Amino acid sequence: MIKNYLKVAWRNLIKNKAHTFINIAGLSVGLACSLLILLWVQNEMDVDAFHKNGKNLYSVYERQFFDHKVTAQYFTPGLLASELKKAIPEIKYATSSTTGFEERHTFKVGDKILKIEGAAADSDFFKMFSYPLLQGNAQNALNNISGIAISKKMAENFFGSPQTAMGKTIRYDNQKDLIVTAVFDNIGANSSEKFDYITNWQAYLKDNPWALNWDNNSPLTYIQLRDDANPVLVDKKITHLLTSYNKFEKKGIFTQDLSLQRFDQKYLHSNFKNGVIDGGRIEYVQLFSIVAVFILLIACINFMNLATARSVKRAKEIGVRKAIGAVKSILVWQFIGESLLLTSIAVIISLVFLTVLLPVFNQITQKQIELPFNQPLFWIKLLGITIITGLVSGSYPALFLSSFNPVKVLKGTLKLDSGTVIFRKGLVVFQFVLSIILIIGTIIVSKQINYTQSINLGFDRENMIYVPLEGNLVTNYEVLKNEALKMPGIQSITRTDCTPTNITPSTIGVHWIGKDPNLNISFNDASVGYDYINTMKLKMVAGRDFSKDNATDSAGYIINETALKRIGYTDPIGKPFDQWGNKGIIIGVVKDFHFNSLHEQIKPLILRYGEKDISGYLMLRTQPGKTKTALASMETICKQLNPNFQFTYAFSDEEYNKLYNNEQIVGNLSNAFAFLAIFISCLGLLGLAMFTAEQRVKEIGIRKVLGASVSSLFALLSSEFLWLIVIALIIASPIAWYTMNIWLHNFAYYIPLQFSVFALAGGLIIFIALATVSVQAIKAALINPIKSLRSE
Template sequence: MFGNYFKIAWRSLIRNKAFSFINIFGLALGLMCSILIMLWVNDEYSVDRFHSNGDYLYQIYERQYYDGKINAGYSTQGLLADELKKNVPELQYASAMDRAAAPGASSTFEAGNKINKMDGYFAGSDFFSMFSYPLLKGKADAALSSPSAIAISRKMADMFFGDAANAIGKTIRYENKEDLEVTAVFDDLPANSSMQFDFVRSWIAYVRDNAWVKNWGNTSPSTYIQLRKDAEPKKVEAKIKHFIYNYRQKDPASRTELALQSYPDKYLHSNFSDGQINGGRIEYVHLFTLVAIFTLLIACINFMNLATAQSGKRAKEVGLRKVIGAVRSSLIGQFIGEAVLLTLVSIFIAILLVVLLLPAFNSVTGKQLSLPFNYPMFWIILAGLIVVTGLTAGSYPAIFLSSMNPVQVFKSGIKAGWGAVFFRKVLVVFQFSLSVLLIVGMIVIYRQMNYIQSRNLGYDRDNLIYVPIEGDLVKNYSVFKNKAANVPGIINVSKMRNSPTIIEHHTGSIYWQGKDPNLEVSFADGVVGYDFVKTMKLEMAAGRDFSKEFSSDSTAYIINETAAKRIGYQDPVGQTIKWGNHPGTIIGVVKDFHFNSLHQAIDPLIMRLDENWSWGTILIRVQGGKTKDVLTQLEKICKELNPKFPFAYQFSDLEYARLYKSEQVVSKLSGFFAFLAIFISCLGLFGLATFTAAQRTKEIGVRKVLGASVANIAGMLSGDFLKLVGIAFIIAFPVAWLVMNNWLQNFAYKINIEWWMFAVAGFATVCIALLTVSYQSIKAALNNPVNSLRTE
């Protein structure tokens, strides 16, 4: 019996080649989309899930109440990890962690005649006991036990020493100022680790080299803990909530609380709202999961419509089977079996398409995805996808075809009832509602990303180069600046701590006359050099930039407009404020500029002058079109003044773009999936147009005999479908507005959703739908009415 069903299904496929191709291709595209998203979603969920102690790993975050606001973040005190481990018995391990170099920069290592830049962190001695980064050589509890110890990756060991075994016990020079001993070699980190680094240095050295760490009012490092297996996280969280007040006095103007977040959850849930964890990358995971489901549903709806459109050709077969004794359940089984067979063929094509598209998909998403053919679970999921898709796509056609009355079929042919017609129309409306939703979403995301890229940030990020201050450039900065200033094509040179797009340091220790003693305001703080305003092309709202002509500028401050408003001075220039214990005069107010991503509002900013600051970024403003020549000259200067360090640089606009990597991925993927959705939907619309034209053959013939023109008939048939598309607009537009307006709330600076975005989406959809149905409509209208009336 099953063999016979298979033969019938195969013959039906071969006999109706055009419909079979559209059915199979539509399903293949939907399945391809689902498989790609499934791989991406699975990879997102797998990040940081490989740690064997993951159920007990937590990251500390701080909740700060000040200035009438509640903020939260992962920056903590430098000594917090060690003190928590000493005083909280429920903790098995604890480790602080911080970058070894400024954001966007790397550390320089030298061994023998090899010099290279690597990325890494400082971490506590418990680090390798907590996290499952396998050690190829060395012991976890001893790897970071001394200030001169360093653990390196397999890649770094191979690069400098040939292999892991040869690296142990060897000396490697760090930043040309300190010799370190390789105490451990860990395996290269997996792609699904949110931390990516080539080395880890001891936290003992970090505390030794950073005196500010011992001040409990300063924050920067991250703090990770591992609870004992019998510990209750909620009780531990309550216990440590006010822990830092064991080390500093309470301030009536502010309050700081500690809280816990499961470390494996952090990657997907890293956004905060009103001091609470609220979303993050998980929103994109949910979004694309829905896109995968909806796209596959659209493809299944295609199958239903196209299968129903062919029902006239199968009606006599069904009628004959019923006459000779076939029961309805066997007919349903046959047609669902055919759907599963089609799905099987489609999924084979889908896998081929996925293999072809994966390199491009990985390039867009920044992933290293591959089809896991070696994992049995993959085949189980694939089998489940085939069955579910086959049942979803084949259920309605099977029920519809198996319900036919054989007497009616042989007497007058197949006639769809009102319920069947209504159901098919609902399916088309549903298809196009989803398609319009995706198109509107694509437009809004594209516009927001374009807004981000083109928005005036308050400074000119074009033709601005960053060079890290490292090695001998610390002491040779003034020489470098003088030499660089004489290079043709260089307009200005300055410096600052960190970089203009990442000012992470904040302070609450800003005081001014008339300030409420019960009020604490958080200021972003910057340390800059001469010509900073000029080099960045900032605009002054009042006052002036730091200048060598005024020796008093060493104790002066420049603030931004937001800071001036927060302080409340009518004319801030010339007024005195105090930063910690250092009073100074405000010499300038710079117009607000964005020094973080547009996800965040502009904070109050205060800047002081320090030409001798020992780390950070040199800022170089270049004439347009001279970048290549300038970089050649800068490399020569750096090799002369800083021979032990490879020349490193980055462009301001590229660093800025990296702030929106996730959004750029979403923008590209949304465009791709929106195109797929509308294309698959149009295949379904083509099927319905074919079915409708076949159903109304006699009507069309009568209308032509009575004088209806081709244009009249084509317009009549097309108009019915355009009504369905119009209903889809009515449903999709408000849903699209709600979804995209919610997404835009993630940005402090955003576009407005305007009427023309919906108009563009609607016009594009109508045009595509009209082109799709016009072929069948015109074909039906051109048929000879004699042939049409013979169908009786």
């Protein structure tokens, strides 16, 4: 019997080639898209989940209460880890770390010089985290102040192999020699933290004495609890630990507390709102999980609609089967079986699509996802998706077809009732509601990304390059600057300790005349050199830039408009200003500019004198069209002055674009999935149009005989579908508005939700739908009425 059902199913598929193609194509594309998204979602969920001690690993974050606000951050004092380990018995291991900061330093072995990204961490680091050691052991890998643990890749680059690297010496920033004490395996794609070396934490503190101050935050702090520890109780214990170390808290300036977050949750839940963890990448995981379900639903709806619409074609078959004794349950399983057969074919084709699309998908998402064909769990999940898709798409048609009355069928009096027709139309509306939401979302995401690219930041990021000041470039900065300004292609030069789109350091150690002692304001701050305003092309509201012609500028400050509003000076130039006890005067007020992501409001900013800093970046503005010439000039000078370091640089506009990397990925994926959702929906619409035209072929013939024009027949056949699209647009628009309004509020600066966006989406979907239907409608309208009426 099963063999017979399979034969019948296969014959039906072959007999109705067009509808079979539409169903299989829709399901294949839908399944391929959904599987791609699910692979990406699983990859995101797997990040940082590989650590053996994962259930006991926690990240410490700090909340700050001041200026009537609560903020939170992962940056903590550099001494916090060692203090936590001493103060809290439930803590087994603790480490400070700079992992994730993208610190790049120069290493030299013999004549080979490489700039490599890495970090510093405490001796407990490898005891806590499961980064496999190929050489050395976790107990003493980072115990030596002159020691360094390097990756397999770094060991191979410098020494040929991990084995030969052990105990060898490597030159660090041309300042000191470090000994390789361990070699760890290359960090995998499933780790949120990427690094190729780890240096000793005490060495880091020695090189960065500011980190010994409890009032300065920058490193990250991680802890591992004992197996019997209660995380909730530990969280309560550490809450007020900073109180005794915070000199500002004793003065009532601001208060701090600490809290814990599971380390494996940090990657997906890293945003803070009012001092509480609130979203992060998890929002995109949830969003695209919903999109995967949407696309698969659209494909399933196609199947339901076409199967239900063509039910009249199989009515006699069902009538005969029922007349000779077939019961409803047998017929239900027959049709579900046909659905599962078609779904299985679609799954096989979708795997081919998946293989072809995955490299492109990896490029868009910046991932290294591989098809897990060798994992049994993948095949179990795929089988589950196949069964669920087959049941969802085939259940309603099976129940509907199996319920036909055999007497009516065999008499030829069977007609689809109004409920069935309404249900079918409702599925079309629902299908296009999902598609329209995706289209509107895609347009808004695209417009917001374009807005971030085109907005006036308050400075000119074009033709601007950053060069890190390291090695001899620090001590020879004046020579470097003077020589560079003589070279072709270079317009102006300055220096700073922070790049203009990433001024994150902040302070509350600021005083001025008339300051309310109960007012606690956080100011972002950066040290800058001469010609900063000119090189950045900032606009001055009052006063001037730092200048070597004014010896007193070393005690001068430039503030932005937002800072001026908080300070309250009406005539600020020359007024006293004090930062960290360094008394000076305000020499300039710069017009507000964006120095962080558009996710954040412009904050009060202090620019202090930093022409003689011992680190930071040289900022170079090139003449338009002469960037290559300027870079060649800079490389020549830097190699002459700094032969033990590679010449490296970064473009300002590229660094700015990195701030919106997630949004750009979301935009690219949204474009692709919205297109595919429309494609699948239109396949279904085409199938319904084909069937409608087929059912009304004689009516069309009669109308043509009576004088109906092609245009009137086209309007007749397409109007029914047009109204369904209009209804879908009316339903989808408020849902899309609400959803995208929430998304846009993740930015402090965003585009308005304009009616034109919804009109564009509506016009686009109507045009696509009409173009899809018109092919079949015009074809039906052009049929010779003699042929269509011949049987009459």
